[in-house]
Amino acid sequence: MNLRGIANAAIQVVNPNISIVVSVPNGYTIDPDTLFQTPAFTTVTAPGNVQALDGDDLKQIAGLNMQGQIRAVYLYGAIAGLVKPDAQPSAVLTFAHGGLSGDWGVFKVLETWQDWCKVAVVYQVPAP
Secondary structure (H helix, E strand, C coil): CCHHHHHHHHHCCCCCCEEEEEEEEEEEEECCCCCCEEEEEEEEEEEEEEECCCHHHHHHHHHHCCCCCEEEEEEECCCCCCECCCCECCCEEEECCHHHCEEEEEEEEEEECCCEEEEEEEECCCCC
């Protein structure tokens, strides 16, 4: 049974899915001139549902000292947040939808199931 599909169908009436570009890290490239490493990403476009964090989500992220605009995103599949011991960057979600436009970094996986996940994202302020 696709429980996520059932719930998502009901939610569409008040909060429709938006198209999200999901950039998942897959290693790095090295600049031949400077020898600096730059993260490399695999990019796919998928529908997702963006929502506010609920009370349980806020408890999970309370000690992470995150500031800024934070949202929860439901996506099909599974993605990872920042993995510090592995020096692995987090996935980046790019929205092009009203007040949510821009890049959002995944910093915490709130729920993960066989075919969907719920992640906490924070808005990434563009570099000047």
